[in-house]
Amino acid sequence: MTHNLDDTDIAILKSLQKDASIPMTELAEAVGSSKSVVWRRVQRMTDDGIIKNRVALLDREKLGLDVMLFANVKMQVHSRESLPNFIEKVQQFPEVIECHTLMGDIDFILKIVVKDIKAYESFFWEKLSQIDGIREISSSIALTAVKDTSELSLELL
Secondary structure, three states, X not given: OOOOOOHHHHHHHHHXXXXXXXXXXXHHHHHOOXXXXXXXXXXXXXXXXXXXXXXXXXXXXXXXXXEEEEEEEEEOOOOOOHHHHHHHHHHOOOOEEEEEEOOOOOOEEEEEEEOOHHHHHHHHHHOHHHOOOEEEEEEEEOOOOOOOOOOOOHHHO
8 A cells, every 4th residue: 555645754754764763843843844743744654554663773783692694494385384384483583583475486584683603503403493394494694784774765755
């Protein structure tokens, strides 16, 4: 479902993507509108689900979560039980911060964050590889984040 957003809505979203904690008064000044108008627009976009959450982005390395991996998962079969079972299990693992279904040779890609390689080894053997229906798991360790953003390019609209 697409929403009709005007220039003010887009300006609000751009500002909130940079700093969701910006006071409404400053946000209104930044977009050239009144505080009440901006508040109503933010509320509407929140109610419509355009604004999903307002969160603090944490630095995982400063918290001691030094290893990020991507795991490609191939399932043995694509049955009514195996795929939902995999999804349900993965959603319970705090180490998995993203899980996407894919088209092509790989069924799922998981973004995993752990303290160190030993923690990943434990997660792999005790949790991930224990899920029924998995045929193959291929893991890649991320070395350097060349681009790391949560901002959507609103120019694409």
